[in-house]
Amino acid sequence: MNQQLNIAFNHFKNKQYAQAWDACLHVLKTNPQQADCLAMLGMMCNTAKRYSDAETYLRKCLFFHPQKHIIQTELATSLIYLKQFDEAEKLLHQSIGQNSSYQKTSIQLAKLYKLTGRLSESENTLTGLLEKNPKSLAALNNLGTLYIELNKHDEAISLFKKALALNPNMGTAHKNIGLIELKKGNIREAENSLLQAYKFLNSDTELILELIQLFAQQNKHQKAVALANHTLETAPDNTQLMMLAANSNMLLRKYEKAATQLKRVLQIEPDNTQAFYQLARCNADLCDWDNWENTREQFIETLETDIENIKPTNCSVYDTHYFNIPDWLQFKLMQKTATKYQNNKPALKFTHKNRQHQKIRIGYLSPDFREHALGTSVYQYFQHHNRQQFETYAFALFLPDKPDFVSQKIKADVDHFYDVSKQSDSEIAQFIYDNEIDILIDFGGYTTHTKPTILATKPAPVQIFMMGQPDTTALEQFDFFLADSLLIDQTNRQYYTENILYIPHGFVNSTIEPSEKKITKKELGIADDAFVFCSFCSPYKYDPHTFALWMKILEKVENSVLCILGNGNKTFENNIYSRVKSSGIETNRVLILPFIPVADHLNRLSICDLFLDTRYYTSCSSGAQALMMGVPVLTIKGESNAMRQGASVCHAANIDYTICKSTDEYYNKAVELAKNPLKIKQLKHHLTKNRYKLPLFDVKMHIENLEKSLLKIWNSYQNGEKFTDLHIDKK
DSSP states (O other), X not given: OHHHHHHHHHHHHTTOHHHHHHHHHHHHHHOTTOHHHHHHHHHHHHHTTOHHHHHHHHHHHHTTOSOHHHHHHHHHHHHHHTTOHHHHHHHHHHHHHHOTTOHHHHHHHHHHHHHTTOHHHHHHHHHHHHHHOTTOHHHHHHHHHHHHHTTOHHHHHHHHHHHHHHOTTOHHHHHXXXXXHHHTTOHHHHHHHXXXXXXXXXXXXXXXXXXXXXXXXXXXXXXXXXXXXXXXXXXXXXXXXXXXXXXXXXXXXXXXHHHHHHHHHHHHOTTOHHHHHHHHHHHHHHTOOTTHHHHHHHHHHHHHHHHHSSSOOOOOTTGGGGGTOOHHHHHHHHHHHHHHHHHHSOSOOOOOOOOOOSSEEEEEEESOSSSSHHHHHHTTSGGGSOTTTEEEEEEESOOOSSOOHHHHHHHHHSSEEEEOTTSOHHHHHHHHHHTTOSEEEESOTTSTTOOHHHHHTOOSSEEEEOSSOSSOOOOTTOOEEEEOTXXXXXXXXXXXXXXXXXOSOSOOOOOOOOOSOOOOTGGGTOOTTOEEEEEOSOGGGOOHHHHHHHHHHHHHSTTEEEEEEOOSOHHHHHXXXXXXXXXXXXXXXXXXXOOOOHHHHHHHHTTOSEEEOOSSSOOSHHHHHHHHTTOOEEEEOOSSSTTTHHHHHHHHTTOGGGEESSHHXXXXXXXXXXXXXXXXXXXXXXXXXXXXXXXXXXXXXXXXXXXXXXXXXXXXXXXXXXXXXXXXXXX
């Protein structure tokens, strides 16, 4: 008997629980009340989270075991997890009465107090334990996690560092420090601590998920995918890991891998709507249109159901446009998204009284003060502000590792430029407020790297949205949405919660000089006398119906080619050429061209004759760049803002002739212009001759109209007047 009991003890001590379990059962066959074996079985059940079984074994040995305080604490542990708090508390106090120096009892009592909302009692218990035993790792760790809940982050970090001084290999302490630094927005410190934690906790799923998201947040997508794939080897059905890996693979343009992972998620979780939405977007990037109509129908049905669900809707607010969902449904999605940010905004309250500035302080908030579609459009804004009336601030939510011409120009032209990319939402909001910004203009909305919760705290008395997205923010903290009457007309006005600030032209494009690198038709394999159609919108904006229309145009216009933008993905190219072949068009008449620096791209545009706009999410910066190089843009004015951006851009370039009302008109005009060299020459001449005079490129006039608006808005605010839609006439 003693030999078997010793065997059981040794296995238990060495955490060889399977062998310990068998040895205990062997002893209990001949002595069913052997207290030590019952105690070990109960403790092993607690370790395995089999709390009901643990309770059974521990109750059996409670009366017989000589170290009653240990059994009382273990039984209380089981009862805490079974939510039998009253009996658990009674047992813990009895245990302390038996042996007040047994530290696990105090740890469990503190845990019970915490679970029942008695945080101060939990804190007192742990601080009392630390007074007796300053080197108690368990007390340091538990008090640190309690301080996290109490938002005492500095105190928590201090405790975890004390624990690490005693045991540098304590993974939970590294992890908790990393999570706190993450909350504080200290990305580098967070990553260092979480990586240290991973050395000791390499099977901790929560830690791994945080690390992957942290890598992705910093655009370290290769690292994110590698860690996710490594973990999936031992956890092949973890859908959270698959989703994160798929997201990074999409950003790495490895769409096939992403699609495979998303399909696997949907096999395991058929109701995972986020996976469905991402797969739909992935197929859009690949121009995989075999089930486009079915996907669109399912997209609408899924989104309708999802929006009514109490849970958050995990659908990107701009991916919807690639499938042309109804305006009313898009509006509901924006409202649901706004609610999510309202609920998650920092607990800050700002008042905006007694502003006494000599100049109105304008703050610009954006992740795109860089070589980006928005950045290249607005980078010449800031030099034109009237410095007698306005003081300008730029708050950059994201910046490239190496400064580019856009970020350098903006830094030079604003009065104050701040890189806030490493700060938390609450810190940024507080910083904007502390700078007493009067009017805050947001360029981001719900696009990549944005932080809508900052705007939801209302750090400035007046907040305006412009240019980042075509849809309402639906956030009540936005006072105005900048547009023109073509983008938002009387029909679609109902889908905006903001007051509309109507200026003559909703878009303006800063001019960029082409590089000296000359690109010729010959080097692209195009005949010198060929008519060159192009569409340099991002490939995910292409759709099967518009593409089929382009093929009909090529069929009608002999000796013509179409240049489109690629994404470096072979499957995408194969899908495009498959469509070309099935349309009866020779594949050499469609050229898929790569992304190149914008200054070189402008030279490439100069060989083109007519830009064919996309249908459901029309061109903005891409169309403006074509017009900048004298290439007319043919577009259809649809119902929504997203379907009218191309029309607004053309209108601002004074070429309303190329704005069509239907696909038939679009087709007929494309053919007509291609067969009428004089007409296309006149349009090109108009654009080239008036390049610096057209409203689309007259940044100075645009800023003057904006400033006229801001003065009216600020005057209304100071007079306590209710904001309404504001119309600013042409200069």
